[in-house]
Amino acid sequence: MAATKKKLKPNVSSEELQKYYREMLLIRRFEEKAGQLYGMGHIGGFCHLYIGQEAVVVGLEAAAKDGDNRLTSYRDHAHMLACGLDPKGVMAELTGRKDGLSKGKGGSMHMFSKEKHFYGGHGIVAAQVPIGAGLALANQYRGEDSVTFTYFGDGAANQGQVYESFNMAALWKLPVIFVVENNRYAMGTSLQRAASTPDFYTRGEAFGITGAVVDGMDVLAVKAAGELAVAHCRAGNGPYVLEVKTYRYRGHSMSDPARYRSKEEVKKVKDNEDPIDMIKEMLTQGGHTTLDDLKKIDKEIKKIVQESADFAIVSPEPDLSELYTDILV
């Protein structure tokens, strides 16, 4: 993975580094808590955790501006937290309560926020890809300079509709960034076993789409790569494919024991490439921040997450009358 690292790190302030640290930690603690609540029976169905991948969405959100759209698959909690949605609303949706982002009717995989331009939360692998291109079409139609971050995994990258979308996005020069979150496993199938060519950033080439690959464990590298992609799209050059190499520590979903990979493999990534450890090291080594400062942040985050969990458990279930609402406008 080291070989693919882009050395694009700009000078960053301690405040900025702390911001990323805080955002990534929030995602990790939130997801750990969600895992715990799942184990306790408060969260049902499927629950796909983002632990290990935090630098991807935090880095790319740092490259976005107001009005930009984002959407992803069912592994979506982090994308909502990163674009500023209240953890309480997200957690309460996971527990299926009335104060959840979708009033408890969407669940872990199906959440949306028009206010934050977060367009799901899609349970069907790769369905979000043409939808992202369509959001970009709407921006282009109205003459806006917004871009759409369309996240999908290395598994989704093999779906036909991805290439249908590539073709039309290139043909119509749609301002969409196709972000391939390559976490090496499509559920239980390693990319070596699923993908005839492992370099997803090259998969737009046939359509004339510029592609790049970046180390997704390094939030500053992701941000820098994101800025290049955003600049490309905003300038009216059409779509961009950005492969972000990352790793998920947990199973595909809560019910996946992840027997398809060795414990050593996971441990190796955790020990050597952890995105949060990496930024922690930068902060402390550079003398920007003391360990005490970081502990303070840890404590704050812990509190936010605990409050979201408490809220998500006490929030009532939706009223039974909600069964028949929101079917049609």
Added chain:
Amino acid sequence: MTIKILMPALSPTMEEGKLTKWLVKEGDTVESGDIMAEIETDKATMEFEAVDEGIISKILIPEGTENVAVNTPIAVLLEDGESLTENNNKKPTNIKATTPDPIINEKPQAPVKISSLIGIENIPEGTTFTATTVRDALRDAMAEEMRSNENVFLMGEEVAEYEGAYKVSQGLLDEFGAKRIIDTPITEHGFAGIAVGAAFGGLNPIVEFMTFNFALQAMDHIINSAAKTLYMSGGQMGAPMVFRGPNGAASRVGAQHSHCFAAWYAQIPGLKVVMPYSAADAKGLLKSAIRDPNPVIFLENEMLYGRSFDVPDLDDYTVPIGKAKIWREGDDVTLVSFGIGMQYALEAAEKLAEEGISAEVVDLRSLRPIDYDTLLNSVKKTNRCVTIEEGFPVGSIGNHLSAVIMERAFDYLDAPVINCTGKDVPMPYAANLEKLALVTTKEVIDAVKQVTYR
């Protein structure tokens, strides 16, 4: 030997066409492959090539003639070595068709008049009507809505430069430009998804499927992305859009191109589904569908595109989604149908009237939501019901209506409800088998006699 050149059928549904232009004149020598004329079909203007070689001895149908029936002799060709004078004394002995046999259809050729405007049409007194084809009515509806709302756009295969595979979007590219009339590659799954995204983003796309058979490739986005998002987002956002195109059997296009999906879509909460029969309903319902904040499935029928009906001359004629229409009042039996099924229902009602059986004909027009009240009130009056549709029998709209009538009007029934449907087979290609596979007027009449015990 003389050869009669016949008006060709140049599309599966063409029954007549316009001889737009002759490119040869009497006395010209033609060779096989020479272009002799331009003929306007129900879909496009086509060039007509010579099959045989010889001299054009007589043009029988002058250029500019409209409504020339398929297989009408349009010119006479003399084969090599014959002379014009020789031919004049000879009777043509061998008429050689240059095209396949005509398609035989049972449907009436005369424009159908709106026989009843009972209830909900709200057409002001003194309104005039213009005979309009379903095809033009659909185009007019889109053009009117695009003029009044700049967020409305049309996308699909061949909708722009080709002006519609079935000529429905004729003239729209000229008026609205390429930004709003978007030709897509042949990629239903992808462009349906893009349209859903555009709808999420605040636009009002009209997606034309060349036929709904191809929308199977886009089914995931129609059902999972468009129909369910409003619910899954707790009411925050949905897909205000229209998916439209021809649905069901056309003529001799076989199993993969002849499927009626009415019952499929009608099953999905989060969708609205309409299937108009007349041009007025096609126009009024399409305008309502485009304005509707929900995803609407708009099922058209290729066989009906060329049919003319009276359309009211009103600036803004809309028909509400979810309201049935009674075409014909009657006392003895309720015939309920929608879309092209209405032609069998109306024909049967006409023939039954001659035998003294008075049928009330209800056109559902919308399949989600269904106007149960109009249907049930009719059944409570007639005490008998026959449903008519071209789709498959299992899990049909008729099955559903039967259940609703049983649950809500059981005590009013004097006979079991009979469902007349297409047969439970993939659509065959052979003309005779295809005819057998579709519902027929005779089957409707037989069903009525069964429920009226005649």
